[in-house]
Amino acid sequence: QLTGISLSGDQKQKPADLEKELDKLQTEFDEIENQIRAGSPRYAALTGAQPLTLAETQQKVLDDGTVLLEYSLGNDTSYAFAVTQSGVSLFKLPPRSNIDKLATDFRAQLIPPKLQRRIVGIDVVAEQQRGLGLVEGPSENLTAFVASSNALYRAAVEPASNSFGDKRLLVVADGALNYIPFEALVRSTDGADYASLSYLIKSNEIVYAPSASVVAAIRQSGNKPSGKNLLAVADPIFSSDDSRVKGKAGVPAPAEARGLGLGLESAVNDVAGEPTAAGGLRLARLVGTRVEAEEIGKIAKSNGSQADLWIDLNASEDNLRSRDVTNYRIIHVATHGLLDAERPQFTGVVLSLVGNKDNDGFLRTDEIFNLRLGAPLVMLSACETGLGKEKRGEGVIGLTRAFMYAGAPTVGVSLWSVADKSTADLMADFYRRLLGPASSNSASVAMRAAQLGLISGKKYSAPFYWAPFVIVGDWR
Structure with missing residues (x-):
């Protein structure tokens, strides 16, 4: 059984000793995960499903308007498989190292330099934005962006382009392709500004999946969002100093005062590259997420839906784990996301760190696996919630897979730290289109x-603003 570790003021251990203990716990965790995989058919179906045959993929997963584009990157040669309901085509691509470099170069052009190393939604100053005190926008070097985007398109997508035309693409990525939005790849180098570029999203709807087998397993389970x-x-609330807490009696101490669990501290330290000073971890309040949630609530109610808002102390892990959330068609979570790619079980979303009686406020991947959600669309409007550690044969492990196991057939996630204002605008337009009359x-x-709307609106036409959000799972 895994044992918890916490760090508090009167408990000091050397970093090397903690790392040793963490490695030991990781081994135990892996052993337990293997036992779960063997004992839980549903977990096995989502994390290590038996590959479908070509005929099964065509019958159970695809439709007339969808083409599966699946990648297999190799040291010497890579391949892309384009599968339709009636046939399959195989395309030879450059080696993994070439594709990974092109994808990495493309991602570097998408994201402001300030965010390229520290890729977790932690802010050490009181900037009201989702990210690392996000004060700069996308790269102004349009030429460099177009060159990197088109180079990756020509290497990884163009060879198969005749197979899919303008149909929906179901992308099963490999390697560094897991970390880039295909929507922002450009077909040509033409275009005078970000809005006028020939993005793939302009011609194709794109969805993602860990594998075709996962989509089939989701459908076989019969889980579908229903109701309104x-x-x-x-x-x-991340701090007891927050004005929303002051004066309230009987509120339990925040996790940071009790000593952060090693999971949260490890997630921060792994990304920051250095230990957090005692008491130094401060999560900025994300005021924009409140505006975002309230606007979404108004949109839902105006379209005949029932909208419940959990904000402030109610935006808690205690509530999400103990209250009945099985009747929601949509669950929208807007907060900080923490990525620990080395130890994916420490990836999670940060809820209220104040006021919890039974939990620490950091909802980790392993805890999400144990949620029972019904069958909602889950939208994670947080930082880099789509990323995770790549495990050969299992795709990218992360919050996406965890929410699918908990019942969600479709998950919306982000691939990099997102800007608050543009995200609020994007999400509001998304829900208008999703919940609108007779939609x-x-x-x-x-x-x-909604993304095409941001592009045409010019102000947020750079992919940095609209492209981080991708839809994973069943598109129906």
Whole structure:
């Protein structure tokens, strides 16, 4: 059984000793995970599903308007498989090292330099933004962006382009392709500004999956969003100094005062590259997420849906784990996301660190696996929630897979730290399109339309603003 570790003022251990203990716990964790995989058919179906045959993929996963584009990157040669309902094509691509470099170069052009190393939604100053005190926008070097985007498109997508035309793409990525939005790849180098570029999103709807087998397993489970209820969880309280807490009696101490669990501290330290000073971890309040949640609530109610908002102390891990959330069609979580790619079980979203009686406020991947959500669309409007550690044969492990196991057939996640204002605008437009009168839009259709809206609106036309959000899972 795994044992917890916490760090508090009167408990000092050398970093080397903590790392040794952590490695030991990691080994125990892996052993337990293997036992779970062997004992839980549903977990095995989502994390290590038996590959479908070509015929099964065509019958159980694809439709007339969808093409599966699956990658297999190799040391000497890579391949892309384009599968339709009636056939399959195989395309030879450059080696893994070439593709990974092109993808890394492309990602570097998408994201401001300030965010390229420290890729976790932690802010050490009181900037009201989702990210690391995000004060700069995207690269102004349009030429460099176009060159990197088109180079990756020509290497990884163009060879198969005749196979899919303008159909929906179901992308099963490999290697560094897991960390980039195909929507922002450009077909040509033409275009005078960000809005006029020939993005792939302009011609194709794009959804992602860990594998075709996972999509089939989701459908086989019969889980589908139903009803009209929406839950938005936003603007948690991260500090007892927060003005929303002062004067309230009987509020339990925040996790930071009790000593952060090693999971949260490890997630921060691994990304920051250095230990956090005692008492030095401060999460900035995300006021924009409150505005975002309230606007989404208004949109939902104006379209006949029931909207519940959990904000402030109610945006808590205690509530999410103990209250009945099985009747929601949509669960929207807007807060800081923490990525620990080395130890994916320490990846999670940070809810209220104040006021919890039974939990620490850091909802980790392993805890999400144990949630029971019904079958909602889960939207994670947080930092880099789509990333995770790549495990060969299992795709990218992260919050996406965890929420799918908990019941969500479709998950919306982000691939890098996102700017608050543009995200609020994007999400509001997304929900208008998803929940609008007589709307039959799926999440992927609504997201594509909202992203195209930002592009044409010019102000947030750079992919940095609109492209981090991707839809994973069943698009129907």
